Amino acid sequence: MAHHRSAKKRIRQTAKRTAINRARTSRVRTFIKKVEAAVASGDPAAARQALQVAEPEIRRAVTRHVLKLNTASRRISRLSKKVNSLTAPSP
Numbered sequence: 001m002a003h004h005r006s007a008k009k010r011i012r013q014t015a016k017r018t019a020i021n022r023a024r025t026s027r028v029r030t031f032i033k034k035v036e037a038a039v040a041s042g043d044p045a046a047a048r049q050a051l052q053v054a055e056p057e058i059r060r061a062v063t064r065h066v067l068k069l070n071t072a073s074r075r076i077s078r079l080s081k082k083v084n085s086l087t088a089p090s091p
Helices: 005-041 044-063 069-087
Strands: none
Touching (some): 044 069
């Protein structure tokens, strides 16, 4: 346990930031799950709508330093590919 006032303050700040970041990460995961559920249901309109809602949320996580830019871009790209596969004719 910390003994200095500044160290105790850092512990409080870290706990608060950790809770906020966990909530943001969970929120992003929820939006991603909604897109994947819409893709699994096979409804292209619902999947496209869910992706339009999820993409800004994923980008927001980057600006809040919850996700790295490449990670967010990769997730958006993979979700877009899944959504586009619904509308594309299968060979």
